[in-house]
Amino acid sequence: MYPRDIERCPRPWAEERFRQIVRWREPDVGGHFPSLEVPDFFVRDLREGFAAVLAARR
Numbered sequence: 001m002y003p004r005d006i007e008r009c010p011r012p013w014a015e016e017r018f019r020q021i022v023r024w025r026e027p028d029v030g031g032h033f034p035s036l037e038v039p040d041f042f043v044r045d046l047r048e049g050f051a052a053v054l055a056a057r058r
Helices: 011-017 039-056
Strands: none
16 A cells, blocks of 8 residues: 555455455555556565465465
């Protein structure tokens, strides 16, 4: 969830809606188009997120 995004999803709401949250980040920068605004951070975040999902499935 990026700080300048159009839609915000509070963690308590997400915890009620989704069964298993394996990773949650709230970066200091970025908005609705993080891949264009902070591309290096976005790619690193995706990689770490996928790694967390795969690790949780083991």
